[in-house]
Amino acid sequence: xxxxxxxxxxxxxxxxxxxxxxxxxxxxxxxxxxxxxxxxxxxxxxxxxxxxxxxxxxxxxxxxxxxxxxxxxxxxxxxxxxxxxxxxxxxxxxxxxxxxxxxxxxxxxxxxxxxxxxxxxxxxxxxxxxxxxxxxxxxxxxxxxxxxxxxxxxxxxxxxxxxxxxxxxxxxxxxxxxxxxxxxxxxxxxxxxxxxxxxxxxxxxxxxxxxxxxxxxxxxxxxxxxxxxxxxxxxxxxxxxxxxxxxxxxxxxxxxxxxxxxxxxxxxxxxxxxxxxxxxxxxxxxxxxxxxxxxxxxxxxxxxxxxxxxxxxxxxxxxxxxxxxxxxxxxxxxxxxxxxxxxxxxxxxxxxxxxxxxxxxxxxxxxxxxxxxxxxxxxxxxxxxxxxxxxxxx
Amino acid sequence: xxxxxxxxxxxxxxxxxxxxxxxxxxxxxxxxxxxxxxxxxxxxxxxxxxxxxxxxxxxxxxxxxxxxxxxxxxxxxxxxxxxxxxxxxxxxxxxxxxxxxxxxxxxxxxxxxxxxxxxxxxxxxxxxxxxxxxxxxxxxxxxxxxxxxxxxxxxxxxxxxxxxxxxxxxxxxxxxxxxxxxxxxxxxxxxxxxxxxxxxxxxxxxxxxxxxxxxxxxxxxxxxxxxxxxxxxxxxxxxxxxxxxxxxxxxxxxxxxxxxxxxxxxxxxxxxxxxxxxxxxxxxxxxxxxxxxxxxxxxxxxxxxxxxxxxxxxxxxxxxxxxxxxxxxxxxxxxxxxxxxxxxxxxxxxxxxxxxxxxxxxxxxxxxxxxxxxxxxxxxxxxxxxxxxxxxxx
Numbered sequence: 134x135x136x137x138x139x140x141x142x143x144x145x146x147x148x149x150x151x152x153x154x155x156x157x158x159x160x161x162x163x164x165x166x167x168x169x170x171x172x173x174x175x176x177x178x179x180x181x182x183x184x185x186x187x188x189x190x191x192x193x194x195x196x197x198x199x200x201x202x203x204x205x206x207x208x209x210x211x212x213x214x215x216x217x218x219x220x221x222x223x224x225x226x227x228x229x230x231x232x233x234x235x236x237x238x239x240x241x242x243x244x245x246x247x248x249x250x251x252x253x254x255x256x257x258x259x260x261x262x263x264x265x266x267x268x269x270x271x272x273x274x275x276x277x278x279x280x281x282x283x284x285x286x287x288x289x290x291x292x293x294x295x296x297x298x299x300x301x302x303x304x305x306x307x308x309x310x311x312x313x314x315x316x317x318x319x320x321x322x323x324x325x326x327x328x329x330x331x332x333x334x335x336x337x338x339x340x341x342x343x344x345x346x347x348x349x350x351x352x353x354x355x356x357x358x359x360x361x362x363x364x365x366x367x368x369x370x371x372x373x374x375x376x377x378x379x380x381x382x383x384x385x386x387x388x389x390x391x392x393x394x395x396x397x398x399x400x401x402x403x404x405x406x407x408x409x410x411x412x413x414x415x416x417x418x419x420x421x422x423x424x425x426x427x428x429x430x431x432x433x434x435x436x437x438x439x440x441x442x443x444x445x446x447x448x449x450x451x452x453x454x455x456x457x458x459x460x461x462x463x464x465x466x467x468x469x470x471x472x473x474x475x476x477x478x479x480x481x482x483x484x485x486x487x488x489x490x491x492x493x494x495x496x497x498x499x500x501x502x503x504x505x506x507x508x509x510x511x512x513x514x515x516x517x518x519x520x521x522x523x524x525x526x527x
Numbered sequence: 528x529x530x531x532x533x534x535x536x537x538x539x540x541x542x543x544x545x546x547x548x549x550x551x552x553x554x555x556x557x558x559x560x561x562x563x564x565x566x567x568x569x570x571x572x573x574x575x576x577x578x579x580x581x582x583x584x585x586x587x588x589x590x591x592x593x594x595x596x597x598x599x600x601x602x603x604x605x606x607x608x609x610x611x612x613x614x615x616x617x618x619x620x621x622x623x624x625x626x627x628x629x630x631x632x633x634x635x636x637x638x639x640x641x642x643x644x645x646x647x648x649x650x651x652x653x654x655x656x657x658x659x660x661x662x663x664x665x666x667x668x669x670x671x672x673x674x675x676x677x678x679x680x681x682x683x684x685x686x687x688x689x690x691x692x693x694x695x696x697x698x699x700x701x702x703x704x705x706x707x708x709x710x711x712x713x714x715x716x717x718x719x720x721x722x723x724x725x726x727x728x729x730x731x732x733x734x735x736x737x738x739x740x741x742x743x744x745x746x747x748x749x750x751x752x753x754x755x756x757x758x759x760x761x762x763x764x765x766x767x768x769x770x771x772x773x774x775x776x777x778x779x780x781x782x783x784x785x786x787x788x789x790x791x792x793x794x795x796x797x798x799x800x801x802x803x804x805x806x807x808x809x810x811x812x813x814x815x816x817x818x819x820x821x822x823x824x825x826x827x828x829x830x831x832x833x834x835x836x837x838x839x840x841x842x843x844x845x846x847x848x849x850x851x852x853x854x855x856x857x858x859x860x861x862x863x864x865x866x867x868x869x870x871x872x873x874x875x876x877x878x879x880x881x882x883x884x885x886x887x888x889x890x891x892x893x894x895x896x897x898x899x900x901x902x903x904x905x906x907x908x909x910x911x912x913x914x915x916x917x918x919x920x921x
Contacts, residue, residue: 136566138558138566140558140559140562140564140566140567143558143559143561143562143567143766144557144558144559144562144570144766145557146553146554146555146557147553147554147557148554149554152553152554159540159541159546159735160540160541160542160543160546161540163538163539163540163541164532164534164537164538164847165534165537165538167537168534168537168538168847168849169835169838169839169842169849169850170534170838170839170841170842170846170847170848170849171842171843171847172530172532172534172842172847173534173537173847176538202597203596203597203598203601203737203765203768204597204753204765204766204768205765205766206753206754206755206756206764206765206766207597207753207765209755210752210753210754210755210764218641234755235755235756235764236754236755236756236764236765239754239755239756239764240754240755242754243750243751243754247612247750334766336766341553341768341770342766342767342768342769342770342771343597343737343738343768343771344737356637356641357637358604358752358753359598359600359601359604359752360600360604360630360633360634360636360637361600361603361604361628361629361630361633361634362600362629362630362633370600370604370629370630370633371597371598371599371600371601371630372537372538372598372600372728372730372736373736374597374598374735374736374737375736376735376736377736377737441563444563444564445563445564447564448563448564448565448566449565452564453558453562453564453565453566453567454564455562455563455564456563
């Protein structure tokens with residue numbers, strides 16, 4: 134049986150077109166873009182061409198508003214720490230939600246511990262939606278920044294970013310959104326969204342690992358996270374990763390061009406898969422918002438199942454999915470997102486995340502459904518499973 | 528005429544063997560190494576195999592002492608900010624030198640401005656050497672960390688790291704060295720060096736851009752720079768750049784294996800080139816230490832020359848070298864390193880850095896010498912040069 138990868142929210146393969154775009158900058162046009170000579174200029178020009186592509190897609194006024202970083206996580210750290218540091222004379226209050234990615238939550242914990250900051254963690258409803266009125270109510274005279282993710286990486290719930298953007302604008306507060314899961318699925322026009330800062334991650338959109346961007350609206354001040362040379366307008370020191378930057382822009386350009394069609398295709402597959410699971414497997418419930426949801430996300434809890442056992446069983450059969458949130462090394466603890474949604478523990482422990490991608494077909498999903506059903510039947514019957522039987526011997 | 532690249536200290540091409548090693552992890556073994564399934568495990572295993580290679584080369588006890596980052600600059604930021612934060616109850620004093628890379632100096636400036644730190648910037652002698660006794664004299668009861676670069680990126684001077692390591696050990700102070708220019712040229716066995724933290728940069732050793740490592744001796748505490756998931760033992764959040772990590776390890780392994788022979792070859796070329804320049808071009812002087820010097824570094828000042836003009840002239844003729852330090856975007860201001868050495872301004876303004884690499888041959892250097900001589904003659908005669916004549920029109 135051919136393997137079926139349904140973990141696109143954790144990592145995507147680099148597309149062939151992206152690898153082709155990056156290739157000249159690996160060993161040929163390899164000079165340091167800061168170098169004055171012609172070899173450096175060529176690298177610099179490629180980088181600025183990439184920046185212009187990103188700029189256009191995000192509908193950003195100036196190319197100086199696009200900062201290339203080393204990951205989505207780094208962009209988030211730069212946004213939150215950079216803003217809170219730069220505006221420390223204005224205030225020390227940050228508003229976020231309980232279901233953000235760990236990159237936001239751990240950065241907030243750091244800011245509370247070392248940065249003299251006070252953080253409000255907003256509740257979400259049972260679908261994982263934050264209420265814009267809760268954002269407004271949380272604002273104090275000390276509030277500097279609101280950070281709400283565009284779409285949740287675990288449950289796929291899409292947040293009302295535009296409404297929150299109107300509120301932050303009204304109160305003259307900065308607004309950052311973690312849009313790492315949004316590219317290729319949602320509108321990332323920063324003018325429409327009304328955000329001041331926005332994070333993207335190349336490795337979640339068929340681009341290279343080790344690449345991120347931070348959009349920073351002109352006029353927003355940041356203290357750098359990585360100090361060094363004057364690269365990226367002095368906001369991020371270190372020799373620029375030219376092939377990574379070129380690949381990021383190419384990947385973003387491709388997913389944006391194909392977005393309309395691919396979103397339709399994925400939504401159809403997603404809804405088909407959800408319907409088949411819920412109707413075909415007893416004790417299964419969908420987590421997240423049934424409609425305001427990423428086109429590729431299916432997050433389902435199965436009662437009385439140990440998700441890790443199920444993930445390993447499926448893996449041994451060539452089906453790759455996530456238990457809980459996949460972005461944290463080797464951890465399968467109950468997800469903070471499911472906890473915030475009020476999912477009972479017996480369900481939360483048996484949660485799988487299936488995330489579809491460009492290569493996913495209906496017949497893949499049918500095959501996964503059959504295997505899933507029989508595995509769940511086995512687990513529920515025996516209460517256990519010998520993981521050691523996996524063909525990988527692990 | 529074929530072009531001659533003599534700017535290997537600014538950037539190196541990715542070696543073919545490195546690109547080959549990285550290839551499987553671009554689009555095939557692309558899963559998130561944190562994923563529990565077999566696809567994730569394969570990525571994880573490749574990453575850990577790479578870590579073991581680095582561990583062995585650095586003679587590090589445990590693989591948990593090797594942290595992969597996104598650049599040499601990031602590693603330096605993590606080392607300095609991470610240590611000063613973690614030991615803030617012990618003290619707030621850091622000792623470094625006036626000729627460090629901007630990654631160290633700008634991080635120190637940040638720590639002084641925002642971190643409540645006090646930094647001592649040691650002088651160097653006219654060859655760029657720091658005196659270990661100066662390090663010892665600067666130590667106070669509040670000293671937490673000493674950071675001295677292994678070899679200078681501009682002038683190539685190698686510092687007495689082992690002697691400094693003995694002093695810091697005696698005084699129970701932590702010692703970080705920026706070894707970004709050292710890999711492939713000098714012994715990077717951390718046991719020999721006696722350092723507690725060491726920074727390396729993949730893109731300076733024929734590895735991929737956007738990769739760095741920080742060696743952190745077991746028992747040394749760090750507050751992370753990039754917060755997020757539990758990757759890299761919780762010291763650096765963000766999906767690991769598996770192809771970058773694999774490529775880094777391969778590049779380091781190759782330069783280390785070839786080091787003995789390549790160092791001999793480069794030293795011979797370097798000394799030949801220095802001799803020919805100094806004897807053949809009037810008003811030229813070598814900067815840096817004549818003997819304790821990187822095998823590939825030639826830093827020469829030419830009196831009465833504007834280095835930027837000369838770099839652009841050479842570039843138009845297909846010869847790529849640096850003016851001053853190349854690691855800072857678009858800047859050709861008098862280098863802080865030459866200032867610290869006491870090089871008079873009229874010489875400092877006319878400084879070129881030639882850095883040799885794997886593909887450099889004696890006939891390359893002969894060709895460069897001829898062009899260099901005639902260009903310097905033209906500049907000194909006319910006092911000017913039309914940069915617009917470059918074939919790239921820039």
